[in-house]
């Protein structure tokens with residue numbers, strides 16, 4: 001009897017070990033599968049893009065076809081850079097943020113203050129729907145509203161509006177979630193000191209949730225940085241550095257598209273993509289850092 | 296006039312026929328009338344859900360933060376209706392301390408004490424602020440413990456210290472009345488004892504209303520005590536009298552631990 005029990009236990013533990021190993025192996029395989037695309041992308045971008053990255057890349061505008069062709073023929077690196085795209089992207093992100101942040105904070109706080117109310121739920125659903133609208137459609141809307149309606153031509157403003165509409169649902173959601181995480185007792189402390197409602201929001205709630213709000217804003221910015229389709233329909237692009245929001249303007253993703261369409265400038269596709277990816281990644285890391293300090 | 300309700304001359308607060316409901320027909324506070332003695336500690340006791348917090352919050356109109364709340368009746372502070380003043384002014388005169396310490400997490404200890412002024416946009420000179428902060432922290436016995444870290448955030452303080460910081464924040468306004476809703480229920484016995492001692496000291500200058508469901512706390516430090524049951528003020532008397540000789544059988548039942 002006793003020996004039988006022992007053998008049974010042994011079989012059992014073998015089976016358990018095998019199960020553990022199988023499970024562990026599956027996890028390793030799946031993890032590798034998940035991580036390999038990102039590793040391959042980074043590898044590809046570094047190998048193909050790094051050689052174009054120098055001071056000129058950040059300080060000069062894109063070369064014309066002839067300059068690029070000459071360089072390629074001589075086996076040199078392509079002169080010029082993406083200064084027009086970088087400045088255009090920054091300009092539009094700043095303008096989009098100026099539009100989107102105040103509106104989203106207001107709506108997010110409104111949703112937080114009106115939990116469970118019908119109209120708040122309606123607005124929350126509309127926000128979700130907005131998040132699902134393809135970005136190219138938002139580009140079309142901005143084209144009709146701004147390009148045709150306001151600036152009478154392609155403009156950075158139109159691009160900013162398209163990006164702002166994309167940012168809205170992201171910041172609204174993160175604002176509401178952040179506010180929910182602040183203990184209600186903090187709000188009560190303000191009220192008990194006779195602080196008026198709007199000052200409690202501005203001076204107590206927003207500072208208390210600052211990191212959370214900031215994280216949401218940064219993530220929404222990093223989300224729209226790479227948007228190409230809506231910008232094609234709204235800002236068109238520009239070969240020069242432009243800070244006039246009523247004029248066509250370049251942007252990094254637009255330039256990537258332009259470089260891609262020019263056989264002589266293929267190398268710039270990789271360096272611009274490398275830059276854009278590094279930029280987005282940095283913003284994401286900063287956002288993570290900030291939100292980690294929050295919790 | 297109800298025999299079970301203590302009569303007070305020159306009260307700091309008069310609650311007259313106060314009824315409050317949260318929307319349904321049920322009253323959380325049902326026709327409560329009582330005067331509150333000046334420079335004394337008045338305890339409000341009663342089982343959970345009997346309306347203590349609701350009554351307390353009505354006194355500085357904090358209960359208005361809830362939607363659909365209905366309030367009937369009148370409350371007078373030194374003879375003036377609390378509904379005739381702005382909530383900002385009212386809450387300067389009637390401060391409130393909560394169950395859990397709730398210092399502002401983004402502010403330093405100094406900023407927390409002066410927050411009532413700063414958040415309301417009062418323009419005070421630095422020297423005036425310093426004076427208010429110092430005297431408030433002294434009054435709650437916290438100054439020595441924090442004087443080297445006034446500009447640090449208060450999150451390293453113990454729960455008891457944080458609660459004293461919150462009391463200091465309330466004292467900064469030099470209010471007439473301080474409302475406290477179970478201010479020690481989240482604290483350890485040592486911190487609780489310190490706060491109780493503090494309250495006894497503070498009553499020389501302030502009138503304190505203390506909600507507690509800790510009977511021995513009420514017995515230790517309060518001068519007068521109210522006993523509430525199902526929204527009603529069942530009995531209101533000098534604490535000693537109520538504990539030794541309760542008039543209502545429900546009070547007796549509660550004090551002898553039959554319910555609550």
Ligand SMILES: Nc1ncnc2c1ncn2[C@@H]1O[C@H](COP(=O)(O)OP(=O)(O)O)[C@@H](O)[C@H]1O
Pocket residue numbers: 317323341342343344345346347348349350361
């Ligand atoms: N925000 C609220 N909404 C609806 N009902 C409430 C709310 N707060 C308290 N009540 C109800 O009012 C009654 C009194 O509550 P409360 O004043 O908190 O009692 P206590 O402080 O004595 O425990 C309870 O029946 C409770 O369920």
Ligand SMILES: [Mg+2]
Pocket residue numbers: 347348349476
């Ligand atoms: Mg309560």
